[in-house]
Amino acid sequence: MRVLATLAVLAVLAAGWSGWSWWSAAQDEGLAVAGERDAVLAAVSDALVALHTIDHRTAAADVDRWVEVSTGRLGADLSGDRQLQLDRAEGTKTVATATLLDAAVTELDHEAGTARLGAVLDVRVSAHGDPPAEHRSRLTVAAERTERGWKVSDVQAAGP
Amino acid sequence: MSERAAQGRRATVLAALAAVVVLGIGAAVWAGLEASRLREPGGNVALADEAATREVTDQVGAGLKAVFSYDYNNLARTERAAERVLVGKAVGQYRERFAAAREQAVRKRLVHTTTVRSIGVKELRGDTARVLVFLGQQTLAEGEQARQDPVTAVLRVVAEKNGGRWQIAELTTL
Known part of the structure; x- marks a missing residue:
């Protein structure tokens, strides 16, 4: 009984200590921003690769994925142009793939749920079964936090 | 009972x-x-520590502007900036790039201007930072008017804090 009582006291103390640790981590603004920074970078990295990927044989799923990873104006434009994109991919027998070389968050507004990033990708595009042509894409990207995570709201080429 | x-x-x-x-x-x-x-996120305070992040972006940005801008008439200014800003591997990496540019600048009377378009700190731990920088670069011959938009260059930079100043320790062009 005494052993059990001691264990109970220790268990309560351990719970209290972990609880305090959790609470203080949750209150820590810096930790929240750091977590958000990593979340937006991961989501936008995946989204940019997806937005540069299409295969005319799986075009419907690829374009659905574009719509899924985007939001705002870009999302509306992409879903509006869906059929156009499908026809174009089919007509030119396009296969495009991309590799992300590097990306960084340049601005992050934790409260508003908006971010800006810079990213560099190598994009390979092939049409009509020709060997793919590779080009390097330097992009500035805007992202917004939605109910279903961070999504890309704008992508611009960072100049010539 | x-x-x-x-x-x-x-x-x-x-x-x-x-x-x-x-x-x-x-x-x-x-x-x-x-x-x-x-x-x-374990100790990476990039963006999370606003003041420390701004110190990195301000000093690394200013350093890149200084070492990647030159005037054929005053190359010494760029060389002094390079001595102040660059350390370690970056010294050799920069010298390779700058040697050719320098020779051409004198021959064609060029003025090269670099601006920072955007700068993102990926990692900031203690006295080391990893930074991705988008630069705008424009080269003009003497008396020439700008006809084209600046060209974009992207650099991956490793920065080190030495004696209270952020210096550039590694440069990779993307």
Whole structure:
């Protein structure tokens, strides 16, 4: 009984200590921003690769994925142009793939749920079964936090 | 009768204590896991520590502008900036790039201007930072008007803080 009582006291103390640790981590603004920074970078990295990927044989799923990873104006434009994109991919027998070389968050507004990033990708595009042509894409990207995570709201080429 | 009652009470207390132990350990483990999940970014204070991040972007940005801008008429200014701003590997990496540019600048009377378009700190831990920088670069011959938009260059930079100043220790062009 005494052993059990001691264990109970220790268990309560351990719970209290972990609880305090959790609470203080949750209150820590810096930790929240750091977590958000990593979340937006991961989501936008995946989204940019997806937005540069299409295969005319799986075009419907690829374009659905574009719509899924985007939001705002870009999302509306992409879903509006869906059929156009499908026809174009089919007509030119396009296969495009991309590799992300590097990306960084340049601005992050934790409260508003908006971010800006810079990213560099190598994009390979092939049409009509020709060997793919590779080009390097330097992009500035805007992202917004939605109910279903961070999504890309704008992508611009960072100049010539 | 009273002995039985005491035994029953003892059993109840034991059960209650056992429940407290189980619940306490469960809660401790759960809260511990949640706390470690929140603390995951582990020491990378890029953007999270605003003042420290701004110090990196200001000083690294200014340093890049200074070493990648030159005027054929005053190349010494760029060389002085390079001595101040660059350390370690970056010294050799820069010299390779600058040697050719320098020769051409003198021959064609060129003025080369670099601006920082955007700059993002990926990692900031203590005295080391990893930075991705988008630069705008424009080269003009003497007296020439700008006809084209600046060209974009992207650099991956490793920066080191030495004696209170951020210096550039590694440069990679993307």
